[in-house]
Amino acid sequence: xxxxxxxxxxxxxxxETLRSRVTERFPESGLSRVAAELLLVARGSVSRLxxxxxxxxxxxxxxxxxxxxxxxxxAGLILSIPAPATAPGVVExxxxxxxxxxxxxxxxxxxxxxxxxxxxxxxxxxxRVRHELRSIAHVVDMHxxxxxPEMLLSPAMATRSSPRREMTRFELARYLDYCSEMLSLTSxxxxxxxxxxxxxxxxxxxxDIQALTTGLSAKIWQKIVILDxxxxxxxxxxxxxxxxx
Numbered sequence: 001x002x003x004x005x006x007x008x009x010x011x012x013x014x015x016e017t018l019r020s021r022v023t024e025r026f027p028e029s030g031l032s033r034v035a036a037e038l039l040l041v042a043r044g045s046v047s048r049l050x051x052x053x054x055x056x057x058x059x060x061x062x063x064x065x066x067x068x069x070x071x072x073x074x075a076g077l078i079l080s081i082p083a084p085a086t087a088p089g090v091v092e093x094x095x096x097x098x099x100x101x102x103x104x105x106x107x108x109x110x111x112x113x114x115x116x117x118x119x120x121x122x123x124x125x126x127x128r129v130r131h132e133l134r135s136i137a138h139v140v141d142m143h144x145x146x147x148x149p150e151m152l153l154s155p156a157m158a159t160r161s162s163p164r165r166e167m168t169r170f171e172l173a174r175y176l177d178y179c180s181e182m183l184s185l186t187s188x189x190x191x192x193x194x195x196x197x198x199x200x201x202x203x204x205x206x207x208d209i210q211a212l213t214t215g216l217s218a219k220i221w222q223k224i225v226i227l228d229x230x231x232x233x234x235x236x237x238x239x240x241x242x243x244x245x
Contacts, residue, residue: 006195008046011188015039018185022178025171031143031178034136038182041136045129045189052122053196059121063114123201126193130205134212137186141216144179147172149227173227180220187213 019035026032149172167175190209193202 006188006192008049008192011185011192012039012042012046015042015185018178018181025174025178031175034139034143035178035182037139038136038185041132042185042189045132045192048125048129049192049196052125056118056121059118063117066114067111119199122197123199126197126199126202127205129193130190130209133186133190133209137183137209137213137216140179140182140186141219144176144220144223147176147223149223169227173224176220176224176227180217180224183213183217183220 015035015038019032019039022029022035023032147167149169187210190206194206
């Protein structure tokens with residue numbers, strides 16, 4: 001086992017464990033279904049990553065065939081040009097030079113298109129995974145949106161439209177912590193693609209996912225800190241009385 005690179009299998013195993021933990025703690029909850037969906041996304045992302053890392057021989061065969069066709073057509077065209085009977089003048093030479101430069105440019109564009117074809121196809125597939133990861137990160141954020149720690153000690157402040165809050169302090173802390181773990185795993189799934197593909201577009205997409213999950217996780221940890229602070233304030237008088245007794 002190496003500790004210098006992310007292990008896709010270990011990430012899937014962590015997602016499986018997290019799914020079990022959430023289901024055991026909050027059975028039949030929306031968060032447990034999100035954890036199960038994250039596991040499916042993790043398996044699909046790793047499976048797609050393995051396919052993208054492998055050479056696509058059909059594409060490479062087509063590219064090689066296309067390059068040979070271009071080279072053969074170019075060679076045939078050059079050989080079919082008849083030799084001029086007399087030396088060309090300046091105007092004819094410049095016209096021929098301009099035409100040759102245009103042909104070389106178009107030929108270079110065609111060759112570049114074929115050589116980069118496989119990379120662009122794989123890039124598009126990797127970016128589709130990014131959309132899935134962004135979506136599930138926002139779904140996790142929606143599930144923690146109404147988990148307000150201050151309402152634990154002030155239930156009378158609720159209105160008729162307020163969401164039902166039946167969790168204890170411990171359950172709410174675990175719920176928020178599970179959300180933070182899901183966001184972290186989402187970020188690690190994105191980092192797998194940056195680990196195996198040195199592509200600037202993919203790297204920017206991974207940075208985007210990591211910035212999103214970091215920001216959402218920061219909001220969750222603010223709630224956890226508030227939860228701990230509020231509870232400590234509530235318990236402070238009792239602790240002070242116990243110490244003085």
